[in-house]
Amino acid sequence: MKSAARVVAVVLALSALMLAATPDMPKFRWENFTTANGLPNDHVFCVLVDGKRVWAGTEDGLAKYEDGKWSVIRPSDGLAHRAVLGLALDKKTGDLWAATMGGVSHISSGRIDSYTQLNSGVANDVVYNVAIQGDFVWIATAAGASRLNTKTGQWNLFNERNTPMYEIWTYAVTAAPDKVYYAVWGGGVLEYDVATERWKDYNDPDGETELVVFKDQGLIHEITTSVSYVNKILWVATYFGDSRYDGRNWHNFLTKDSGLPSNFTNAVKAVDANRAWFGTDKGLAYYDGTNWSVYRPSLETGKPEMTVRDADGNVTNISVETAPAHNYVLNFDFQGDDIWVATAKGLSHGIRQK
Amino acid sequence: MKIRLIFVAVLALLPALIASSNSNSDKYLSPGELALSPDGRWLYVVCERSDELRVVDTQSGRVAGVIAVGHGPRGVSLSADAQQLYVTSSWTDRIEVIDAATRKVVRELTAGSEPISTLPDRTGSTLYVANRVSNDVSVIDLKTGDEIKRLTAGRGTSYLAGSADGKSVYATHVYPNLGAQRAPPESEITVIDPVSQRVSDRIRLHNIGGVFHIATSADGKLTAVAQLRPKNLIPLAHVEHGWVFGNSLSVFGEGLAGVVQVPLDELERYFALPYGVAISPDHSRIYVSSAGSDMVSVIDRARLATFARKNTNFANDLSASSNYVVARISVGKNPRGIALSSDGKRLYVANRMDDTIGVIDTQRNSVVSTIDLGGAKEVTPIRKGEQIFNTAKYGFQGHFGCANCHIDGTFDGMEWDLEPDGFGIDVVDNRLLEDLSGTEPFKWNGGNPNMPTECGPRTEKYFYRSQSYNDQELTDLVTFVMAQPFRPNRYRLPNGELTPAQERGNAIFERTVDKGGKPIAERNQCAYCHSGPKYTIRQSFDVGSGKPTDRSPLVDTPQLNNVHMTAPYLHDGSARTLEEIWTVYNPKDTHGRTNDLTKDELNDLIEYLRTL
Numbered sequence: 029m030k031s032a033a034r035v036v037a038v039v040l041a042l043s044a045l046m047l048a049a050t051p052d053m054p055k056f057r058w059e060n061f062t063t064a065n066g067l068p069n070d071h072v073f074c075v076l077v078d079g080k081r082v083w084a085g086t087e088d089g090l091a092k093y094e095d096g097k098w099s100v101i102r103p104s105d106g107l108a109h110r111a112v113l114g115l116a117l118d119k120k121t122g123d124l125w126a127a128t129m130g131g132v133s134h135i136s137s138g139r140i141d142s143y144t145q146l147n148s149g150v151a152n153d154v155v156y157n158v159a160i161q162g163d164f165v166w167i168a169t170a171a172g173a174s175r176l177n178t179k180t181g182q183w184n185l186f187n188e189r190n191t192p193m194y195e196i197w198t199y200a201v202t203a204a205p206d207k208v209y210y211a212v213w214g215g216g217v218l219e220y221d222v223a224t225e226r227w228k229d230y231n232d233p234d235g236e237t238e239l240v241v242f243k244d245q246g247l248i249h250e251i252t253t254s255v256s257y258v259n260k261i262l263w264v265a266t267y268f269g270d271s272r273y274d275g276r277n278w279h280n281f282l283t284k285d286s287g288l289p290s291n292f293t294n295a296v297k298a299v300d301a302n303r304a305w306f307g308t309d310k311g312l313a314y315y316d317g318t319n320w321s322v323y324r325p326s327l328e329t330g331k332p333e334m335t336v337r338d339a340d341g342n343v344t345n346i347s348v349e350t351a352p353a354h355n356y357v358l359n360f361d362f363q364g365d366d367i368w369v370a371t372a373k374g375l376s377h378g379i380r381q382k
Numbered sequence: 383m384k385i386r387l388i389f390v391a392v393l394a395l396l397p398a399l400i401a402s403s404n405s406n407s408d409k410y411l412s413p414g415e416l417a418l419s420p421d422g423r424w425l426y427v428v429c430e431r432s433d434e435l436r437v438v439d440t441q442s443g444r445v446a447g448v449i450a451v452g453h454g455p456r457g458v459s460l461s462a463d464a465q466q467l468y469v470t471s472s473w474t475d476r477i478e479v480i481d482a483a484t485r486k487v488v489r490e491l492t493a494g495s496e497p498i499s500t501l502p503d504r505t506g507s508t509l510y511v512a513n514r515v516s517n518d519v520s521v522i523d524l525k526t527g528d529e530i531k532r533l534t535a536g537r538g539t540s541y542l543a544g545s546a547d548g549k550s551v552y553a554t555h556v557y558p559n560l561g562a563q564r565a566p567p568e569s570e571i572t573v574i575d576p577v578s579q580r581v582s583d584r585i586r587l588h589n590i591g592g593v594f595h596i597a598t599s600a601d602g603k604l605t606a607v608a609q610l611r612p613k614n615l616i617p618l619a620h621v622e623h624g625w626v627f628g629n630s631l632s633v634f635g636e637g638l639a640g641v642v643q644v645p646l647d648e649l650e651r652y653f654a655l656p657y658g659v660a661i662s663p664d665h666s667r668i669y670v671s672s673a674g675s676d677m678v679s680v681i682d683r684a685r686l687a688t689f690a691r692k693n694t695n696f697a698n699d700l701s702a703s704s705n706y707v708v709a710r711i712s713v714g715k716n717p718r719g720i721a722l723s724s725d726g727k728r729l730y731v732a733n734r735m736d737d738t739i740g741v742i743d744t745q746r747n748s749v750v751s752t753i754d755l756g757g758a759k760e761v762t763p764i765r766k767g768e769q770i771f772n773t774a775k776y777g778f779q780g781h782f783g784c785a786n787c788h789i790d791g792t793f794d795g796m797e798w799d800l801e802p803d804g805f806g807i808d809v810v811d812n813r814l815l816e817d818l819s820g821t822e823p824f825k826w827n828g829g830n831p832n833m834p835t836e837c838g839p840r841t842e843k844y845f846y847r848s849q850s851y852n853d854q855e856l857t858d859l860v861t862f863v864m865a866q867p868f869r870p871n872r873y874r875l876p877n878g879e880l881t882p883a884q885e886r887g888n889a890i891f892e893r894t895v896d897k898g899g900k901p902i903a904e905r906n907q908c909a910y911c912h913s914g915p916k917y918t919i920r921q922s923f924d925v926g927s928g929k930p931t932d933r934s935p936l937v938d939t940p941q942l943n944n945v946h947m948t949a950p951y952l953h954d955g956s957a958r959t960l961e962e963i964w965t966v967y968n969p970k971d972t973h974g975r976t977n978d979l980t981k982d983e984l985n986d987l988i989e990y991l992r993t994l
Contacts, residue, residue, distance in 0.1 A: 120531040122580035136534050137581040139559075139570070146965040147958060149985040163532075171981070179494070179516070179532060180873070181946075182883070182989060185982045 050344045053321035053336050054314060056367065056378035058350035066098035067091055072370035074359040076115035076124070082361075082368055083124060084375050085112025090126055090135075091375075106140035108133045114157035114168070114200070125165055127155040132167055143176070149183025150174045161203035161222070168198035173210055173218070186220075192229040193218055200254045209262060211252035217264055230264075230273070238268055240282070247271050248280040254307075258298035265293035270306060281306075287320020287337035289313055295359045305367070307357030312369055321346075323378070324355040352376040409758030410765060411436070413732040413739065415499070415719035417458045417467070419482070422723045425730055426467055427739065427755060428455045435469050436755055437485060438739060440728075443753045447485045451478045457499030457541075461506055468509060470497040473870055477511060477522070491527055493520040495872045501542040501551060503576050510551050510574065512539045515872065515947055519553050519572065521579050533581050535572040537795060541595045544576075546602030551576055554607060557795035558591035560949060563956050564809065567591030567612055567796055571632075585641060587632055589697070591796055592789060594657045595719070599665035604635035604683060606668045608656035610786065611643070611697065612796060619802035621778040621847040623649075624700050627786055629656050631670060637687035643697035644686060646670060646679055646707065652781045653677055653710075654774030658720035660729060667708075667744070669729055671717040674774030674783045678717060678731060680709035680747055709747035713740040716772045735769045766855070767862025776850040784837075784859075788815050791866050793948060797955035801844055807931050811955035813940065814948050817868035821916045821941040826953040828922040828938035833860045868943055873992040880993065887990025890983055897978045906975050908987075917942035917994055926972030927952045946992035960988045 061067045061084075069088035076083045082093040089102040090112045101107050109130025116125045124135040131144035132155045145153045152171035159166045167174040172187030187196050195215030202209050208220040216231035233246040240248065247264060254265035264271040269291045270281040281288050288306060295307035302317035311324030311333075318339045326333040332351035337343045353374030360369045365380035412431035418424070424446070425438040433455060437447035452471025459468050460482070467480040470493070477500060479489035494513030501510040502524070511520040517539050518532040536555025543552045551574040558567035569590040573583035587593060592610035599605075611628030618626060624647055631644040646653040654674030661668050668681040686706035689696075696702040714733025717740070721730045731740040737757025743750045761769075770776070771791070774783035787794045793812045801808055810826045823829070824836040837859055842850045851859060875881065880888060891908040895901050904910050911919050918941045928935030937953040951957040957967055964976040964984060971977050976984065 121533055122578065123534065134534070136584075137573075138584050139534070141534075145981065147962050149961065149981070149988065151981055178534075181992075183985050184883075185985060187982070189982065 049338065049342070050336055050346075051316070051319035051321075051338050053316065053319060053346075054365070055334065055346065055348070055381040056323065056350075057381055058323075058332070058352055059377045059379060060350075060353040060374050061093075061098075061377070062353065062374040066093075067375055068098075068100045068102075070353075070373050072358065072372075072375045073111070073113045074115050075361050075368045075370040075375060076117055077361045077363040077368060078117050078122070078124070082363070082377075083115055084368075084370060085115055085126060085128075087111050090115075090133075101135070101140065103130075106133070106142060108142035108144060108153075108155075113155065116158040116160050116165075118160045118165075125158045125160065127158040127167065129154055131155060132158055132165070134165075148176075149185070150176070151185045151187065156198065157200045159201045159203035159208070161205065161208060164203075166201045166203050166208050168201040168210060170197055172196040173198050173201070186227070191218060191227040193227075199252065202255045202257050204257050206260075207257055209255040209257050211255045211264065213252065214250050215252075216247055216250050217252055217255060217262070219262075240269070240280070243280055243282075243285075244278050246278050247273075248282070253293060254295045254297075256296050256298040256304065259301040261298060261301045263296045263298045263304050265296040265306065267292050269293070270296055272304075274301075281315070287313065287315065287322065287335075287343075289322045289324070294357060297360060297362075299362075305360055307360055307369070309356050311355045312352055312357045312360065312367075323348075323352055325351045327355060352378070409760075411737045411755050411757040412734050413718070413737060413755055414734050415457050416721040416730055416732050416739070417460050418721040418723060418730065419460065420464050420724060422725070422728070424482075425721065425739065426458050426460070427732060428458045428469065428719075429755070429757075430455060430734070432757075433471075435467065435480065438753055438755070440730075440741075443741075443751060445753075445756055449480055449485050449487065451480075451487065452476050452490075456497070457512075459500045459502060459542075461502045462504045463506065466502075468500040468502060470500055470511065472496045472498060472514070475513075475872070477509070489527065491522055492529060493522065494518055494529075494532060496869070498540040499542050501544055503544070503551075504548050508576065508579070510542055510553075512542050512553055514538050514540050514556065517555070519551075519574065531579065533572070533574060533579075535581075536570045536593070538789075539572070541593075543596040543598055543605075545598050545605070546600055548576065550574065550582070552596050552598070552605070554593040554596050556592055556594065556789050557793075560795070560958055563797065563950065563954070563958070564615060564806070566615065569593050569609070571596065571607060585634075587641070587643075590632070590643075591794060592786075593632075594655075595659045597659040597661050597668075599635070599661040600663040600724075601665055604633065604661055604665040604668070606659050606661060606670075607632040608659050608670055609643075610655070612794070614796045614798045617799045617802045617805060617807075618844065621781050621845075624652075624698060624781075627652075627654070627782045628698060629653050629672065630697065631656065631659070631668065631681070633668070633686065636665070637683070638690055642686075642690050644681070644690075644706070645697060645699060645702050646672065647700050648703055649700045650779050652774065652777075652779055653679055654777075654780060654782050655786060657718050658731070660720050660722040662722065662726040662744070663724065664726070667726075669720060669722065669742075669744075671713070671720050671731060673716050673718055673734070674772065674785060675780055676713055676715055676717060676773070678711040678713055678720065678729070678742065679703075679707050680711065680744075681706050682708045711742055711747055711749065713742075713749060714738050714752065715769055735765075735772060763858045763861045764865055765862075767858035767860070767865075770851065770855055770859045771862055776848065777846040778848040781846075784863075787812055791815050795949070797950065803933075808933055809931065809954045811950055811953060814944060815863055815866050817916065817943055818866065818941075819864050820914065820920075821918055822920060823938060826938055827934060827936060833864055837863065871944060871946075871993060873946060873989075881989070883986050883989040884993055885990075886983070887986035887988065890979065890987045891990055896975050902975045906971065908974050911939045912942055924972070925968075925974075926970055927954075927956070927967050929954060929956070942991060942994045945994055960991060 069086040071087035074085040089100040109128035111129040114127035152169040154170035157168040165176040175184040197213040199213040200211035210218040249266035249268035256263040262273040290308035290310035298304040306313040320337040334346040354371035356372035367378040369376040411429035415428040435449040439446040452474040454473035457470040477491040493511040495515035509522040538557035553572040569587040571585040575582040594608040653672035657673040658671040689705040715735035729742040739753040830836040922936040924935040
């Protein structure tokens, strides 16, 4: 009896120790939106938060969630194309820019002006992403980068003729006052220095192979899908892992040695120099600089799942009742402590639990 | 034969007439806009022609001060504390800040292209500026003097007003927003939230092209906008019954269901070019100046509200105005800006072509005095021509005049089905009147060899449907039109040099061989047809832009000066942007050899064209 009590006590102590050791990672209650509750299409490419308003770029129009209701902007309203792949907010003016499969649309309080390769200087109608930097709109297209000066209307095109861009399939762009970064699908990362107006490229030292000869030698892979630049730290997502670059050193993240649920990463967005979120084909992941948490419907059972991986590689399942709409995560954005997640099968609102 | 002789005489005399007229031009003032001090004592008058702000003492009715400002002043506003005046210099893209006490320019601010009007916020921290050529509103931090952002507004953004509660800034625009070809013109009232300094709404004005002043009542219960309803999609077959323009207001506020379009015209009488608007403090009366009809109309709001409740969609009903227009007050020539005293008893009207201010007693609805601002009394041919240009009296029943379509001597941004040859036949884009000498012949088919032909019998027959100008009037009008100057090109660097992109575009414009090394036929070189100082060889060509609805595929080679601001393009306005001229309407390289160009190179070419 005494020994049994001792065993129970040891088990309880160990359990308490384990629970105490589990890093306190953000927890969410997930509310999911699909066509069943107002979304125009379940295939959500991107999401953008503008205060209390949430924009979702879907395969069938740009959806706006405001005051608990959805409304949709489509080509019949002037949108360049129904498939909206990327969104950017001009924080100065409040105007929205939408990257679509048929050009880029400027949405300003109900007015929509669309720029296409026929009616404007944009390089190509297949526009993957857009970013705002001062009076400039930076655009990622299937035929290189384009830049619109909103004050003068001047277009600049950047491609293999005037940059180190050896592939012109620009897939994502992020802009800050000092730098603009492009993820070039199959061409690494391009950096534009605003002060010097010069371009520089970052490539995988291993070339286009999927081998990682030296892990932190440079960019993890040439097939880049997303870039994020916060506090002078560059984060890059690729289909073969992710990278962090501080201007001097690279640090790469792979499933085998991090909490990343998959190397196939569609999106990365940094919170600060050390923390970032990742959207992969196997769930949404958060990295706090040491620990990882993953949010998804279980790959085996489809049931809600949250896992936490600590610095030592210990993985703990956290009991949750909800999960994002799908594990194929394409994009996300933050609304205070909440997160909105675009997935291949719906849009999810992660409501932060205290 | 007689007409031909007159034309020859006019043409021979034109250079001398323009020269002599220009030599006298500094004598005229052309008061366009007004601002009244809160105590009603001082009236500040923008004199567009003399580049001045004149200060009028309303008690004595005399000019008490003259302040030199930048070129092309167009608007004036007063700070909330009435300590400072803001005057736009539209040709220098500057705002002159004037100390109201010392009447000195104390500061210069930079805005967008061609600033027309300003609106300081109530706290004195922010100045909003409407920029006509850049189609936006500048938001200027008055503490630092920096332009902190530009907000996209309507095309030809020009006039501003603040709501009474300070919660909204309204902006209007004189050219309709670019839409699909042959679609009804669409305009907007851009609503800006002064707290977020973002556009919070765009109030749609359907079938409207040409929106001028906007005013809100002091109690915030009523807002009115002066506007034109062009009938540009139908052949200009009937001038009567309002089939060319509807002169109207858009009104919204208490007692009105949404935005109500309110005709000003009558069945056989028109009140052309509604321009200035003021609302009485108790919002019982709306005052509107009709710049082409030398008239101020007075609308009774209560009667309007009653009529609007019983009648929907009366925007084209010429009998409607008798239900709510309670007075028509004759004023001086070309009345523009109007200002109402804070007690609502006096209405001041800028008689732009008279160089006077009309003072209206609003109780009696009549002009009780006219203040002479001191402009030249002699009416030179160019001044007379300017008066003719701005009046609608030559049109049938005073329906419209030159300035209806050529707003402030420019264009209206629309395509017109001018001739009564069937619906949609020979649709033509309106062209900019600027620096026209050396660009003859006129008309898109090059059918009018000179301006007297363009403005003479053709106008009488196809537009006005009435006997219009006598020989002298035609001469004067032509003198004025041909003297319209070239406005500054904002795409040229200050030193006149070209940017690298513009240089590359210039090389494309002037090239004689294509990228494959093949010679480009002379007539397919940009710089051949668009040659000379105005970039026109003054001949007609078939460049492949003709449509089955055109009588001839031959089109006059247009001049390219300030082509950046004259969208849409091609003779029928089918190209909505410069790019479309080549990406859509030049599949066979008949409008220049361009299909060998990369997108970068086409962009360079366009960058160069915008400098012309």
